[in-house]
Amino acid sequence: MATDIEKAQLEARIAELEQDNTKLRRMKQALIERVESSSTVRTAPYAAFEHSVVLAEQVRERTEALNAALAELKHSNMALKQANQEAATAHQRLIDAIESISDAFVLFDAERRIVLFNSRFRDYWQGTQTRIERGITIHDVRRLALERGVIAEEHVGQGDEATVYHLSDGRWVQMNERHTNDGGLVILYTDITDLKASETARREQALAQKSRLLQRTVDNLSQGVALINPEGELEVWNDRFAELTGLSPVSSVPFESLMGASEVQLLTPDTLSAHGRPLLETEQHLADGRVLEIRTHPMPSGGFVNTYTDITERHRYAETLRENENWLRLITDHVPALIAYVGGEGHFQFTNQVYDDWYGWPRGSLIGQSIRQVHGEQQYARLEPYIRQTMSGQNATFEIDEQNAAGENRHMLKSYVANIDAAGNTVGFFVLIRDITERKRTALALQQAYQNLEQRVRERTSELTGVNLQLRQEIEERMSIEARLLEAKQDAEQANLSKTKFLAAVSHDLLQPLNAARLFTGALLEQPMPERIRSLISSVSNSLQDVETLLGTLVDISRLDAGVIKPDVSAFRLNELLDTLAAEYHQMAAAEGLSFRFAGSDRVVLSDATLLARILRNFLTNALRYTDKGGKILLGCRRRGERVLIEVWDTGSGIPEDKLTEIFQEFRRIRNGNQHQDKGLGLGLAIVDKIGRMLDHPIRVRSVEGRGSVFSVEVPAGRLLPQSFQAPFSDPSIHARLEGARIWMIDNDPAICAGMATLLTGWGCEVVTALGLDDLQQQVSIGSAGLDILIADYHLDDGATGDELVREVLSLRADQPPVLMITANYSNELKQEVKAQGYLLMNKPVKPLKLKATLAHLLQRRQQPA
Numbered sequence: 001m002a003t004d005i006e007k008a009q010l011e012a013r014i015a016e017l018e019q020d021n022t023k024l025r026r027m028k029q030a031l032i033e034r035v036e037s038s039s040t041v042r043t044a045p046y047a048a049f050e051h052s053v054v055l056a057e058q059v060r061e062r063t064e065a066l067n068a069a070l071a072e073l074k075h076s077n078m079a080l081k082q083a084n085q086e087a088a089t090a091h092q093r094l095i096d097a098i099e100s101i102s103d104a105f106v107l108f109d110a111e112r113r114i115v116l117f118n119s120r121f122r123d124y125w126q127g128t129q130t131r132i133e134r135g136i137t138i139h140d141v142r143r144l145a146l147e148r149g150v151i152a153e154e155h156v157g158q159g160d161e162a163t164v165y166h167l168s169d170g171r172w173v174q175m176n177e178r179h180t181n182d183g184g185l186v187i188l189y190t191d192i193t194d195l196k197a198s199e200t201a202r203r204e205q206a207l208a209q210k211s212r213l214l215q216r217t218v219d220n221l222s223q224g225v226a227l228i229n230p231e232g233e234l235e236v237w238n239d240r241f242a243e244l245t246g247l248s249p250v251s252s253v254p255f256e257s258l259m260g261a262s263e264v265q266l267l268t269p270d271t272l273s274a275h276g277r278p279l280l281e282t283e284q285h286l287a288d289g290r291v292l293e294i295r296t297h298p299m300p301s302g303g304f305v306n307t308y309t310d311i312t313e314r315h316r317y318a319e320t321l322r323e324n325e326n327w328l329r330l331i332t333d334h335v336p337a338l339i340a341y342v343g344g345e346g347h348f349q350f351t352n353q354v355y356d357d358w359y360g361w362p363r364g365s366l367i368g369q370s371i372r373q374v375h376g377e378q379q380y381a382r383l384e385p386y387i388r389q390t391m392s393g394q395n396a397t398f399e400i401d402e403q404n405a406a407g408e409n410r411h412m413l414k415s416y417v418a419n420i421d422a423a424g425n426t427v428g429f430f431v432l433i434r435d436i437t438e439r440k441r442t443a444l445a446l447q448q449a450y451q452n453l454e455q456r457v458r459e460r461t462s463e464l465t466g467v468n469l470q471l472r473q474e475i476e477e478r479m480s481i482e483a484r485l486l487e488a489k490q491d492a493e494q495a496n497l498s499k500t501k502f503l504a505a506v507s508h509d510l511l512q513p514l515n516a517a518r519l520f521t522g523a524l525l526e527q528p529m530p531e532r533i534r535s536l537i538s539s540v541s542n543s544l545q546d547v548e549t550l551l552g553t554l555v556d557i558s559r560l561d562a563g564v565i566k567p568d569v570s571a572f573r574l575n576e577l578l579d580t581l582a583a584e585y586h587q588m589a590a591a592e593g594l595s596f597r598f599a600g601s602d603r604v605v606l607s608d609a610t611l612l613a614r615i616l617r618n619f620l621t622n623a624l625r626y627t628d629k630g631g632k633i634l635l636g637c638r639r640r641g642e643r644v645l646i647e648v649w650d651t652g653s654g655i656p657e658d659k660l661t662e663i664f665q666e667f668r669r670i671r672n673g674n675q676h677q678d679k680g681l682g683l684g685l686a687i688v689d690k691i692g693r694m695l696d697h698p699i700r701v702r703s704v705e706g707r708g709s710v711f712s713v714e715v716p717a718g719r720l721l722p723q724s725f726q727a728p729f730s731d732p733s734i735h736a737r738l739e740g741a742r743i744w745m746i747d748n749d750p751a752i753c754a755g756m757a758t759l760l761t762g763w764g765c766e767v768v769t770a771l772g773l774d775d776l777q778q779q780v781s782i783g784s785a786g787l788d789i790l791i792a793d794y795h796l797d798d799g800a801t802g803d804e805l806v807r808e809v810l811s812l813r814a815d816q817p818p819v820l821m822i823t824a825n826y827s828n829e830l831k832q833e834v835k836a837q838g839y840l841l842m843n844k845p846v847k848p849l850k851l852k853a854t855l856a857h858l859l860q861r862r863q864q865p866a
Contacts, residue, residue, distance in 0.1 A: 109184045233255065234249055631650065744790050772797065
């Protein structure tokens with residue numbers, strides 16, 4: 001095509017040059033004639049001649065250009081002839097190439113008319129009386145193929161997929177299209193009959209393989225599975241179904257008649273419950289103790305699928321959960337405090353018996369109710385600030401007036417303890433309530449007494465002022481007034497001392513129920529249980545421990561004020577005390593994200609180990625409380641001649657210089673960023689100061705605000721004496737020693753007996769509990785029954801004491817088993833008395849781990865040869 005264009009251009013150029021040449025010849029002839037016929041001056045013919053020479057040169061140049069163009073045209077004609085020959089050869093080769101293609105080939109131009117096709121495309125039309133030739137459009141081809149029956153069905157591809165035709169002779173053809181650069185279209189028709197047959201075979205083989213895999217999967221399910229077709233006949237089942245129902249199923253057997261031969265009940269989508277609703281799942285207890293869960297699942301196409309699951313273990317687990325819940329309720333129902341749990345949505349999820357009885361609600365009726373509905377809008381408005389505080393993660397303790405079931409107005413001390421999950425979110429809170437009406441009335445009475453005293457002091461002062469005006473004349477009256485003032489002061493001091501002695505005296509009654517609750521929670525934590533129940537019991541145990549700590553602090557300060565505590569000074573190695581404290585507080589510091597270091601000493605000191613430990617525990621507890629996460633704590637010792645200085649360093653918030661003496665006063669605390677974590681009363685350092693004065697151990701403190709503090713106690717050195725028993729808390733053989741141990745427990749409180757029996761039985765002991773000697777004699781033969789350890793409460797009914805009961809028991813026996821005496825009395829006289837009798841003494845509330853180690857020690861000592 002390019003050669004034709006060039007040829008036409010050359011011909012046009014030659015015609016143009018010939019036309020110019022003709023014009024030049026005419027001009028030349030005209031000039032010559034003009035020169036020859038001219039009669040002008042001599043110079044004019046010369047100029048004309050000169051002009052003719054120029055024109056002749058131009059004619060010559062144009063003639064040469066014309067000759068060159070003619071030569072080029074001749075060359076182009078030869079190239080055009082050669083190109084035509086090559087085009088004919090290429091065209092023949094194209095025809096040969098498309099004929100050699102195994103697929104049917106068709107070429108369409110831009111108007112979608114056939115330009116070229118091979119014989120394989122023509123073969124598709126044989127026997128249809130259809131003549132395929134150049135010029136037919138693609139639409140005509142498709143129409144003729146459908147009209148003449150060449151195509152049986154057409155599968156148009158989606159997206160990049162090719163179109164596939166199923167021909168009337170059974171063959172399958174795939175059509176592939178491609179556009180040419182000039183807008184044409186090339187189509188290839190590929191015979192894929194063999195490929196289709198292979199795919200069909202593979203599909204059928206894969207389907208068979210999937211069917212086998214499905215059957216194997218069903219056979220390996222832990223559930224029994226049965227498929228019933230729309231005609232009600234068993235069609236598919238697995239081995240587990242036959243095992244659980246005890247049947248030997250056969251295909252195409254009516255399901256209803258098949259299940260009639262089994263103990264397992266028939267369940268179909270048409271089965272109705274007692275209320276007339278469709279019953280789609282049920283549980284059945286079989287005669288051999290198994291429990292089956294049966295479910296039916298209707299299918300949209302008719303028929304249904306039944307599943308049979310053995311839930312015997314799950315059922316037993318649920319029963320165990322219910323038993324654990326009953327244990328929890330039994331424990332909390334015997335705690336002398338109102339206990340409840342409120343979920344994150346503000347609804348009650350747990351209440352103990354005391355809680356329900358105090359408010360006069362039927363047992364369990366509060367569960368699921370909103371705290372707003374239970375207390376009413378007016379009372380809830382008073383509680384709401386504390387609820388918001390607790391739900392933000394901060395515990396709240398406050399006093400509030402409420403009416404009980406009898407309509408009496410009582411003063412209550414409430415504590416809301418946040419329940420925080422692993423992610424740090426508050427998911428609810430515990431409610432602990434105590435009725436402090438009597439304590440409040442006592443406090444008001446004391447306040448009134450103080451006010452009366454102040455009034456009397458003001459009156460006496462007024463009288464003294466008047467007397468002072470006449471001092472010289474009325475000196476005897478002045479002395480009388482001073483005597484009456486002294487008497488009033490003594491009355492006030494006596495009233496304060498009576499109050500202190502009262503708190504110290506009632507410690508036994510306060511600690512008794514708390515001791516029982518601690519024993520029950522300790523026993524429960526020894527049992528296997530779900531994590532949710534363990535978390536709840538741990539929270540109750542922690543709350544009881546907080547109550548124990550607060551109560552112990554109040555009792556200690558009262559006993560110190562009343563002079564009940566007497567130091568038991570003896571010599572001991574300092575590390576025997578410090579190693580235990582370091583191990584305990586290392587764990588606590590790690591839990592708070594603090595670094596804990598310990599530098600001990602094997603120096604022998606002279607002190608009361610229990611009271612010295614109380615001082616150091618207060619130092620360490622304050623260090624944990626007032627040191628932010630990432631801080632450091634150090635427990636260490638320094639020698640000061642014949643004395644040892646024990647120090648606790650921290651990098652906490654520090655203490656202002658003007659507060660260094662104030663912190664040792666009662667009910668004084670320094671506010672800091674961690675104040676929401678502090679459950680104390682501000683008595684810890686007051687107790688430390690009193691104990692330090694009692695033992696003559698100087699207490700010192702130095703601090704830099706914002707950098708940290710150092711608390712220290714100075715203890716005199718001593719000479720080593722026989723050491724008291726140190727419980728081997730980390731001995732791994734403790735559990736083995738307790739296994740099968742025969743233990744008798746005597747306590748006049750049934751709740752403590754029950755808690756102790758539960759705890760010891762969980763450790764593998766054989767336990768006999770009794771409320772007194774008569775009760776013990778009714779259960780065992782005191783003189784002959786096997787006995788490894790005798791445990792007795794010191795304070796029994798009717799003024800009897802535990803040491804008297806122990807002497808009566810031992811007098812009836814030939815052997816002398818070890819004795820553990822338990823009491824809430826902390827007096828030094830009782831401690832010395834029990835020690836003199838050769839018994840081991842443990843104070844209430846009893847800590848389960850300490851009790852376990854102590855019993856293991858007694859058993860080991862009993863087994864050693866005398």
